[in-house]
Amino acid sequence: MSALDTGTEDLRAEIDDGVAVITMNRPDRRNAFSQAMVSALGAVLAQVEADDAVGCVVLTGAGGAFCAGGDVKSMAAASADRGDGAGPSLDARIHRQRLNQRATSGRLWSMPKPTIAAIGGPAAGAGLSLALACDLRYAVPGAVLTTAFARVAFAGDYGGSWFLTRLVGSSKAKELYYFSERLSAEDALRLGIVNAIFAPADFEREVMDRARRLAHGPSVAYRYMKENLNRAVSGELGDCMDLEVTHHVHTGLTEDHREAAQAFVDKREPHFRGR
Secondary structure (H helix, E strand, O other), X not given: OEEEOOOOOOEEEEEEOOEEEEEEOOHHHOOOOOHHHHHHHHHHHXXXXXXXXXXXXXXXXXXXXXXXXXXXXXXXXXXXXXXXXXXXXXXXXXXXXHHHHHHOHHHHHHOOOOEEEEEOOOEEOHHHHHHHHOOEEEEOOOOEEEOOHHHHOOOOOOOHHHHHHHHHOHHHHHHHHHHOOXXXXXXXXXXXXXXXEOOHHHHHHHHHHHXXXXXXXXXXXXXXXXXXXXXXXXXXXXXXXXXXXXXXXHHOOOHHHHHHHHHHHHOOOXXXXXX
């Protein structure tokens, strides 16, 4: 296991047997965003995406929470201090957040590696958006998920409206945004928002078992599999089928495919090398 330097105590990161585990670390604020946290998250995600030693990324939170999203207490203080017109302009603030969203939730969605949200507690607002950006979501029984934005008169950010609509459909996503109801982990499982629920005592082991399985799987195939599945969300059928063929034939030429075919004949588990 090796630790990564994130540059801030608000975010921890380490590589464990091919899995990059990134932990949002402000437990006293239920891991609500700080500028240091979200900036570091973007930088760390870029680093692990380019690291061939990383085959899977797990995003989680410290202290029994996933992430509360924006720090409302800090927002209130900043709003009170903004009366003198100090600070960046509206246009600069919008552009800065656009860049950060693409570097965080955008990268979790698009990077050519499996991403997992380990939801060990409440996930709200932009925190929920980050979880929705991941390929898979696992939760503990007591986890509560909520869009929360309407409760603080926000429209919503970090891609949550796009991700949630594609998971549950437009009408249900609008209901969850408009009313900001609190979903139990069981409700989220029923709606297809989370993939599975694990008991707290087993949660870390269950998530890491799956993450390690992905990290040691056929990474070239996963790369193109994820691109196929992401394109399928909004792509045209013919284009998606053409892309599938290109990727399918390409992966059929990899060492991993030859190893898997031989392992099938030998009646053993394959040993993938990512090439």
